[in-house]
Structure formats: structure tokens, C-alpha cells
Amino acid sequence: MVTDLLPAKNGEEYTMQFLLEVVDILTNYVRKTFDRSTKVLDFHHPHQLLEGMEGFSLELCDQPESLEQILVDCRDTLKYGVRTGHPRFFNQLSSGLDIIGLAGEWLTSTANTNMFTYEIAPVFVLMEQLTLKKMREIIGWPNGEGDGIFSPGGAISNMYSVMVARYKHYPEVKIKGMTAAPRLVLFTSEHSHYSIKKASATTSPTVYGAFDPINEIADICEKYSMWLHVDGAWGGGLLMSRKHRHKLNGIERANSVTWNPHKMMGVPLQCSAILVREKGLLQGCNSMCAGYLFQPDKQYDVTYDTGDKAIQCGRHVDIFKFWLMWKSKGTIGFEKHIDRCLELSEYLYHKIKNREGYEMVFEGKPQHTNVCFWYIPPSLRLLPDGEEKRQRLHRVAPKIKAMMMECGTTMVGYQPQGDKVNFFRMVISNPAVTRSDIDFLIDEIERLGQDL
């Protein structure tokens, strides 16, 4: 192979050959990700990777590298990364690797376009519109009426809700600034996602996976004319399940909803929607009428241009992978996926609730896939309750987690919360997970933690 300083400027065949060699690296990576004899990660400290592993340097240079070296760089980037699609990766709300979703992402990046106008993204703009309508129907808004947009993640979606609520009550803020409004107040649960604080409303607290009683909150909001935002970034997926959607009863009374298909529904990152019950608010709140982008005198119906609704200018195409997965699974496919993940969580709950050395962080069956628990090593089991036990227990989860990462066998999250010392938070959103993977996790916690 020769290196051209402007690769692929004319789609030369050697660059296509290069692309196929990358595909070969990627498909091998995918195959191994689903193979449980493969490690979840090959951990290195920052200074180790910065010093440069053999043949892999992160430094950028003035001169070009050969395409052979670029292939090595691709292999090494994957080698030192984390396999978030591995059936034993439980570390985040987003996990798994759906092949249809992946194909959708590859097509999206090949199309390399931008959502702001129908003119340059006709198909994607319509897919977004139809999918948002479907999501609003599932929320329960009459005929799926309302508005919405895909944004770069739940935090930005929540920020939209705050901006739209402010615009609804004090539209003059848009022109006159914050001094045009009285001091505004935002009520949220103690356990809400931290983006809510940044954006100044949560319905399935991020750590515990419990659901707030939406109907009771909606009663209060209606009484005092308050905007009700439901942050269903993580919980929204349960709307797809006839068995579990009752946990979100009352969501149809919300003024706005955040719902991230990239979490519970297994869609590749990023895919987050903000849905608004009243039509026109997004446009009213965010439009700036930039004539050089959104010309009113085009030959097509320019109400399909979405750019003026967004706080962004350019906007990544997040819809296609989701639309393609929906086509391929059908609504019932998502339902099966959700039901299965919740069954597995219930399996974990029953497995450990009376098991020696485990303590649940809160009582009762999990409402979502979140199972929060302490593992108490034998050396702590006989200690009397008190500050010493608390302090020692606080150090257990981080130690086990560090060993897991060094071994590369599995990953699960931990955190403290309020007055509770570090506990494990198990979450399941990957359809590749089986009961044997849950068993493996518990065995591994005990193997690594028994001598602590």
C-alpha cells in the first residue's frame, strides 16, 4: 500500500481495500466480544498508555503514518479499550452491541450528513419525525401529538425541558434575558440525575432504579400550574413492555419526557429524545430564524427543517440506528428485550437476597433492572455494626472492582449514596446476558472479596 496525503480524495481502490481491512479487524473484534473466554478489558494505567505500548504511540506528528501503521493503531485502540458489548460488562446503563444498530451507525457515518434541514437529510428527518410520533403515542399523548427532538444525551434533553418550561411560563426571557423573570424554582427528587442540577424533575432515580409516583406528582403540578418533566432517560424503556409500563403510570400527564433509547433499549450511543406535549414550544423557545440556514423560499415544505427547534446548529444523525432496530425487532422485539432484562434482575435479586455475605441496599423486589447490594467479606461479618465496620465496608467494593479490572473478567459499578457506604449497583441492558453471566459475577465477587 502507498500512502496518499489526501486519502480517498477520489475513492481510489486502495483506500477501499484499506476500509475492508478495517472491517475485518472490526468483525473479529465483534466475534470475540460475544465469546466469554475473551476478557472484558486489558487494563493499563494512564501513564502506561501515555508512555506508549509497543508499536502503539498516541502522539500526533507532522508527517503522515503509513496505512499499515493505521491498521495497527486501529487494532491497538480496540485492544486497550473496554468491551462494552461483552455479556459480562455490567458497568453502565448502556451496554451490549446490537448488530443491526451497529450496521445503522456504519451507514449513518457513511452518509455523513446533518439533521438541520430536510434539504440535506430528507430521509433521516422524516424517520425522526415518525419515530418521535410513535414514542409520543407510546407515552399516551392523544394521537401522538406534540413535539420532540433527538439530542446528544439525557443531560441535554433535560436541559431542553428546563428551557421549554421557562419559555412556556416566561417567554420574554428569550428576548430580555433572565432579569425578565422572577426567581424560578425547580423541585426534584433527592435521588434525581445530577444533570437536573446542572440544567437549572426525575422519575426513575439513576442509582436505585425506583419510580416516583407520577400521578401524585402530576396532581400537585396541575394544582399549582407547574411544569412536570419526567426524566425517563433510563426508565422510559419500560414503556415498551405491557408487563412493566404500569410503573410509569401517569407519564401521559407530563409536559415533557426525556427517554434515552441508548440505555435500556440497547441502541448504540448516542440516542436520546426529549418529547414535549405541547406543539410549537421547542420552535418558539429556540428559533433564531437564521436566514442563511433556514431559507423560507425553498421549493419544499420547510416546516420539515428541524434546525430552528434545536439548541444546536449542526446535529448528528442519531435516529437511523434506532429506526433500523425498530424495523428489525418490531415493537414486540423491544418488549421481549425489556422483559428479559427485568427477569434477569429478578433472578439476581432472588439469588443474593438471602445469600450469606450479601445485604440489599433497600427492601423489596427491584422495580427496574437495578439491583443495589453490599458484599460483606467473611472478615467483616462478625464485626458489630458501627463506624469501624462502615469504614471497612466502604473500602470493599472499590477493592473488588479494582481487582476485577486488573483481571479483566467482569465490570460492575459501585458508589456511595447519602449516608450509605459504597455498594454495588448491578444493571442489565444487554440482551446477550444469561443467568450464567449473573452467576459468574457473583462467583467473581466472592473469589476476589473473600480475603478482604
Added chain:
Amino acid sequence: MVTDLLPAKNGEEYTMQFLLEVVDILTNYVRKTFDRSTKVLDFHHPHQLLEGMEGFSLELCDQPESLEQILVDCRDTLKYGVRTGHPRFFNQLSSGLDIIGLAGEWLTSTANTNMFTYEIAPVFVLMEQLTLKKMREIIGWPNGEGDGIFSPGGAISNMYSVMVARYKHYPEVKIKGMTAAPRLVLFTSEHSHYSIKKASATTSPTVYGAFDPINEIADICEKYSMWLHVDGAWGGGLLMSRKHRHKLNGIERANSVTWNPHKMMGVPLQCSAILVREKGLLQGCNSMCAGYLFQPDKQYDVTYDTGDKAIQCGRHVDIFKFWLMWKSKGTIGFEKHIDRCLELSEYLYHKIKNREGYEMVFEGKPQHTNVCFWYIPPSLRLLPDGEEKRQRLHRVAPKIKAMMMECGTTMVGYQPQGDKVNFFRMVISNPAVTRSDIDFLIDEIERLGQDL
């Protein structure tokens, strides 16, 4: 092929086969994109696509589709889309299709991870850090010191600058809200990007591609202790060129800079950086210390966790494609790309400046690749200057553009600006463009516009 309701839950071989069939569709698409006998687009109105083209329905159903149908959906999505990588697509600041960048995006979506912690994105987090440092060195900040982050586009990057500036001058706003600050003022050019208005400062106005005198503005900002933000979303790319970077002289005096590699540097969407001269401000401004995500008691150096700097929680991996392109081209490859695009713009300028039927929107050689001009059809050339001529000229560009899109031969943007009626704005960022493509555009404008 059979359809599984949970595709690829275990990396089954038939799903890998499906993925390779998608790759075949995509590589054929790429080959045709660089073939000038292929149309730029196959235009349809929204209602036509919504009614459903033969075999292609956008509607989502309860039941799954077969994988064969999914392949048809992929082909049709591309068929009815716009080829933004086509050498005759001049419609946006982002154009072209770099194969190394594309390979980078495919790898990124295969890795499917999230930038918020080193824990789950060790390699990408370090690549981001090193690349941001390199960008700060190129801006001219001593030793590349400072801070920065990749964000989902220039509008969000500009929003960061406003938030960081406010935090620097009124840190109490973070805790107490906007009532803790006096009324704040933001000065910007009349021709700045509209996101600047949404985020409440521009250096290469988006339409004209002219550069503000940064040194003179910096003098004023220093005198009055004002925050200087340079929006180099579009113009920043010129920093890579020894020949053209003088147009941004003084940028090293800015407090913050927006720079979008996804525009002039040909990196696939999305890739936008906000760079801040003073270290610690991003973290100070945005940190919420969410213990369940950013645990301080991990086994590695947690200063590498980036999540607490971002206004987002989850954050897409935008760095890898850019890093890989930089590796493959070297700094000198980006320089050649920039120089070449500016040469082509100069070629266009010289071609039309004295050509019959053309009028430039402003005097002098273009400073960037933006060339703004009116095409005046023969029927208008003899009309006296006045309101009638203005009104008729205003309708010319939209008509030509609409015909271009119907023919599918090329695309170029137009807009009015201030008291100026609709004019064409030609921009070049695709390295596949040649002089013959510029000639083609001019021929096409004349072919379509001569009888208007």
C-alpha cells in the same frame, strides 16, 4: 437468512454475514459518491417519501421485518439521501468523505463507549487529551497549557464559552443562580453565528468568511477585563496552514476558542472542540461531583475522568476519527488540504469576478473559501437598479437551487443577508473537488438560470 428477535445476542454468524452485506452496500455507495456520473441527490418532496416509495416504507410496526428487508431499507435510505461527499456537493461547511475518518467512525461505533470516565474509555480519553493539547499549541498558548473538551457541535462549544466566562467573573451564579450576577452583556459582530445569540463571540463570520481583527478586539477586551471568545468553528482550520494562519493573528490572546475539525478539516460529523486558556475553569464551572459516576476511590488517577467537566453526562466519542486522520495525514496533510481548498476558492473568484452576469457580494479576494456572488440572468441585466430588479434578483438563486436539486447535479447554498437579496455562498472543504467541478457549477448555474 432467518430473523432472530434479538439479533446478534451472541454474535451468531448469520448476523455477521448480514453486517458484511451492509458493508457491501456501503462500499458501493462510497465508490459511486466519488464518481461524477452519479447524481448528488435524487430529490423527493416530504409527502412523496412519507407516502412510501416502492418497497420502502418509513412506518414502524409491532412485528419484525426480515433481514432481507432491512438490507433493502439500508439501500433505499442511501438512495433517497444526499451525497454530502460528492465532489459537486457545495451546500454546507461540512462536506467530503474521508475514508480514514470513516474507518474511524466505524471503529468508534463498534467500540460503543462513552467519554465520561477513563475506566470505560481509556484510550479515547487519552487521545482527546493529547489532541486538545496539540490544538492549544497550534493556537499559540504556551506549552499547549489550558483545558478543553469535545462537544456535540459549535453551538454547544460556544455555549460552553459563555458559561465559563460567566463562571470566571461570577462563580456564585453556579450556586445561587442568575440573580447572583448583575445584568451581563455580550458583544458580538453583526455577522456572527446565530448560536451566539442562543447561548446568551465570532471571528470568521459564517456567511462571508471574513475575519475580525482579533488583536484590536483583544486590546479592548484586556483594557476592560472582558472575556474574549473566538468562534473559529469554521475559520479555525486555517491555523493548520503556515500560509493562511496569519488571518487569525491574535487568537493566542483569546480566553476561549471554538474550533470544529468537522468543518474545514474534513473530519466526519460530529467533531467540535471548545478550548479554554485557563486550566480548571471547565471543571469548576460544570462539576457536580456525582459520586455514583465519578468515584474518587478508584485504583487509577481519576483526574483522567472527564465527565465532571462536561455539561453532558454521557458523551459520544468524537475524538477517534480525528486522531486517526491526523495520524494518517500528519499536520502537513491538513495543511495541504486547507491550502488546496483556498486555492480553489481563489480560482472561482478569478473565474467569475469579471465574468458577464456575475456580481460579487463584497470587494476583494476571499479570505476563506467563502465566495459570495449573485448570478444575474440576461433578462435582468439591462434593468435599471431599483426595487423591481432587487425583487426579481432575490428570486433567482432559490429558483436555480430548486432546479439543481430537481436535476440532482450539484448543490450550493444561498441566502439573503441584511439588505442584500439572495446570493449564492460557495464554500469548499472537500479535498475531492477539482477545478473542473468549479467549472461545472458555473456552467450549471448558467444553464439553469439563463432563461429566468
